[in-house]
Amino acid sequence: MYVKAIPENCSGCMVCEMVCSLKHWNLINRYKAGIRIEKKSVIEDLPHICTHGNECNFECISACKFDAMKKENGIVYVDYEKCTGCKACEKACPLNAVWIHEKKAYKCDLCKGDPACVKFCSQNALVLEV
Amino acid sequence: MEMYGYAGKILTVDLTTGEGIKKVLDEKLASRYLGGDGFGAYFLNKVVNPKIDAFSPDNAIIVAPGLFVGTFVHTAGKTAFFSKSALNNGWNESVMGGRIGLALKQAGYDALIIKGKANKLSYLLIRDGEVSLKSAEHLKGETTRKTAEEIKKDEGDVVVATIGIAGEKLVRFASVDCDERQAGRGGIGAIMGSKNLKAIAIEGKNDIRVAKPEKLYKLMEEWYEKMITHPSFEADGKYGTGEFLEWMNAERGTFPTRNWNEGVFDERKEIDPYYWAPRYAIKNKACVQCVKPCGKAFVAKDIKLDGVEYETLFALGSNCGVANIEHVARANELCDLYGMDTISTGGVIGFIMDLFENGVVSKEEIGMEIKFGDGEAMLELIEKIAHREGIGDILAEGVKKAAEKIGKNATKYAVHVRGMEPPAYDVRGIKGMALAFMTSPRGACHLRSGAYALELTGKFWKFDGVDRLSSKNKGREIAEMENFMAVYDALGVCKFSRGIFLLNFEEILDAVTGRAYKEDELLIIGERICNLKHIFNIKAGWTKEDCKLPEKIHKPIPKGVSKGSYVSEEEEKEMLEDYFNARGWDKNGIPKKEKLKELGIEDMM
Numbered sequence: 193m194y195v196k197a198i199p200e201n202c203s204g205c206m207v208c209e210m211v212c213s214l215k216h217w218n219l220i221n222r223y224k225a226g227i228r229i230e231k232k233s234v235i236e237d238l239p240h241i242c243t244h245g246n247e248c249n250f251e252c253i254s255a256c257k258f259d260a261m262k263k264e265n266g267i268v269y270v271d272y273e274k275c276t277g278c279k280a281c282e283k284a285c286p287l288n289a290v291w292i293h294e295k296k297a298y299k300c301d302l303c304k305g306d307p308a309c310v311k312f313c314s315q316n317a318l319v320l321e322v
Numbered sequence: 323m324e325m326y327g328y329a330g331k332i333l334t335v336d337l338t339t340g341e342g343i344k345k346v347l348d349e350k351l352a353s354r355y356l357g358g359d360g361f362g363a364y365f366l367n368k369v370v371n372p373k374i375d376a377f378s379p380d381n382a383i384i385v386a387p388g389l390f391v392g393t394f395v396h397t398a399g400k401t402a403f404f405s406k407s408a409l410n411n412g413w414n415e416s417v418m419g420g421r422i423g424l425a426l427k428q429a430g431y432d433a434l435i436i437k438g439k440a441n442k443l444s445y446l447l448i449r450d451g452e453v454s455l456k457s458a459e460h461l462k463g464e465t466t467r468k469t470a471e472e473i474k475k476d477e478g479d480v481v482v483a484t485i486g487i488a489g490e491k492l493v494r495f496a497s498v499d500c501d502e503r504q505a506g507r508g509g510i511g512a513i514m515g516s517k518n519l520k521a522i523a524i525e526g527k528n529d530i531r532v533a534k535p536e537k538l539y540k541l542m543e544e545w546y547e548k549m550i551t552h553p554s555f556e557a558d559g560k561y562g563t564g565e566f567l568e569w570m571n572a573e574r575g576t577f578p579t580r581n582w583n584e585g586v587f588d589e590r591k592e593i594d595p596y597y598w599a600p601r602y603a604i605k606n607k608a609c610v611q612c613v614k615p616c617g618k619a620f621v622a623k624d625i626k627l628d629g630v631e632y633e634t635l636f637a638l639g640s641n642c643g644v645a646n647i648e649h650v651a652r653a654n655e656l657c658d659l660y661g662m663d664t665i666s667t668g669g670v671i672g673f674i675m676d677l678f679e680n681g682v683v684s685k686e687e688i689g690m691e692i693k694f695g696d697g698e699a700m701l702e703l704i705e706k707i708a709h710r711e712g713i714g715d716i717l718a719e720g721v722k723k724a725a726e727k728i729g730k731n732a733t734k735y736a737v738h739v740r741g742m743e744p745p746a747y748d749v750r751g752i753k754g755m756a757l758a759f760m761t762s763p764r765g766a767c768h769l770r771s772g773a774y775a776l777e778l779t780g781k782f783w784k785f786d787g788v789d790r791l792s793s794k795n796k797g798r799e800i801a802e803m804e805n806f807m808a809v810y811d812a813l814g815v816c817k818f819s820r821g822i823f824l825l826n827f828e829e830i831l832d833a834v835t836g837r838a839y840k841e842d843e844l845l846i847i848g849e850r851i852c853n854l855k856h857i858f859n860i861k862a863g864w865t866k867e868d869c870k871l872p873e874k875i876h877k878p879i880p881k882g883v884s885k886g887s888y889v890s891e892e893e894e895k896e897m898l899e900d901y902f903n904a905r906g907w908d909k910n911g912i913p914k915k916e917k918l919k920e921l922g923i924e925d926m927m
């Protein structure tokens with residue numbers, strides 16, 4: 193299961209970033225979200241989000257020396273007890289879908305199977321693939 | 323105590339010295355003005371002497387995100403810019419949907435006040451909450467698009483608000499661009515240019531905290547449902563703001579055409595989004611935080627832009643008689659790249675076309691032929707205006723000043739109220755909007771009252787049975803709509819959501835700030851804001867004589883369903899008096915002491 197991004201539909205509203213941080217951390221801050229929108233040009237808005245192995249080989253897990261990047265039921269998530277913010281995962285991810293902010297890694301954890309970003313993406317630019 | 327929904331500080335930057343001063347946001351001030359428009363109204367009155375010239379270094383630019391910016395409240399990502407107007411030297415504000423206010427808030431500030439003048443072309447950088455002034459000499463003359471790209475290359479993950487060449491050249495209707503969205507009106511871009519300020523770049527990474535996050539999430543689930551099932555979701559999504567263009571022509575006959583000579587544009591086929599959206603729009607484009615986008619990614623051969631918006635389809639389309647959508651779109655893109663308001667640009671070009679066709683100016687005098695409908699000539703003129711070359715130098719002054727410079731009987735053809743070129747509502751057949759053009763604090767404007775939908779459909783909010791062709795009972799209507807809309811601009815909510823939210827913000831405000839403001843409290847805040855802007859104008863020298871409607875509005879619409887309708891000078895006077903009355907102002911439009919006391923702003927007059 194993963195959230196598939198369809199950039200051709202993305203309006204660049206960044207609502208997904210906002211709701212992700214709100215749901216996970218009770219605050220709004222795109223730097224603490226598990227999805228990021230790259231505003232590449234006036235006609236290109238690119239959502240970056242983890243595919244949980246669908247378009248990668250779990251490079252983040254292999255790269256992490258602190259056993260902080262975990263996988264359970266097909267969901268790759270950060271163990272914040274262990275994450276040191278060393279940036280190894282950020283560098284390793286081929287999809288640019290993990291980011292370090294204030295010494296912590298942030299990435300999509302699929303909201304335990306009910307992703308908020310998909311719910312609030314009004315443009316069908318994010319769809320849940322099962 | 324933490325102020326939920328706010329960053330908690332105000333930043334003042336002096337470009338002359340390069341220094342920044344941080345002040346704690348006063349809690350009482352926040353509850354009296356909310357944010358955005360409210361903070362602009364308060365601070366511009368506090369920091370700018372209304373008597374100075376707009377291009378004086380002592381003029382200030384205020385950037386203020388609405389209270390809901392960065393809080394996930396739907397369609398509430400709007401940031402307002404404030405300054406003395408380059409067009410009429412009075413109050414000016416312009417609202418945009420770029421991320422500059424969001425970045426400012428995440429950088430720790432609820433408002434940014436910029437004063438002084440840099441000694442050379444510079445950009446202001448705010449990083450980790452600290453201020454620095456950097457040289458922008460290498461960006462001189464660059465487009466808004468290129469400038470933003472270059473600054474991002476140098477500074478990394480920043481949000482950039484920038485001017486183009488038009489701002490540098492002090493074109494009086496120069497805009498500010500952020501994320502290819504614009505604060506278009508009243509020449510904020512020219513004020514930036516006068517301060518040698520090419521751009522503002524902000525890196526903001528702080529958390530935005532709300533009082534009741536779970537409640538907010540739940541509320542937004544409910545409002546999301548209402549938004550995406552509302553008819554405007556599909557209409558805006560498919561065709562953008564120009565969706566009702568055909569209706570404005572065929573059903574209302576109030577689509578200003580050829581410099582306001584007509585109210586119906588017969589050649590409109592291609593500029594109607596029902597025609598062009600399926601052919602040129604590849605996807606929707608949104609303001610930040612918007613779940614109900616109205617923008618379009620428009621792509622043609624050499625054209626790419628976020629547009630074309632309703633007002634632009636009028637200004638650079640019907641008002642210039644231009645029917646070719648690729649010409650209109652390219653003109654739109656040029657305005658965005660050079661940083662010019664599309665409404666005023668179309669206003670001045672339609673004006674010179676009118677003068678040319680009526681023989682007031684000759685080819686020899688202006689250096690070119692410029693007839694209605696000539697798209698190529700329109701594009702050429704845009705270049706000339708942005709660079710202030712030839713006739714462009716005169717048109718860059720705006721319709722009012724240009725008419726005075728040209729002399730002869732040019733003022734007869736000049737369509738403006740208080741120096742501002744009007745938007746796409748032929749008010750001869752929408753009389754409440756004629757009043758709104760007169761009373762808007764920035765000059766001819768549809769957004770301070772947002773009353774066009776009410777007038778054109780006859781009902782909205784508490785109003786019903788409104789007759790657009792009558793001038794009766796318009797005073798209270800426009801005053802109350804202005805108060806209503808000021809609340810929207812203070813909260814940063816998009817006006818295209820007004821039919822969905824109305825003023826049902828009590829629960830949302832409770833979730834965001836912890837204080838549940840009721841509708842009547844909000845309306846008093848709105849009224850306070852409107853009065854403060856008016857006070858600024860009065861101090862700047864405003865008199866009721868300035869509000870005059872253009873001559874063309876006193877002549878009947880020649881054809882279409884509104885044929886024969888016009889606003890007489892009598893009606894103009896009556897409506898204004900009615901409005902002053904409704905506002906609690908005297909017969910000259912000066913707020914009475916009791917009114918100011920009631921609003922708690924007697925010390926501001």
Ligand code: SF4
Pocket residue numbers: 201202203204205206207208209229237239309312313314315316317318
């Ligand atoms: S919510 Fe959807 S449309 Fe908006 S930025 Fe995210 S992916 Fe794009």
Ligand code: SF4
Pocket residue numbers: 241242243244245247248249250251252253268284285286287288289290299
């Ligand atoms: S974060 Fe990147 S590397 Fe890790 S699972 Fe997701 S896509 Fe793969």
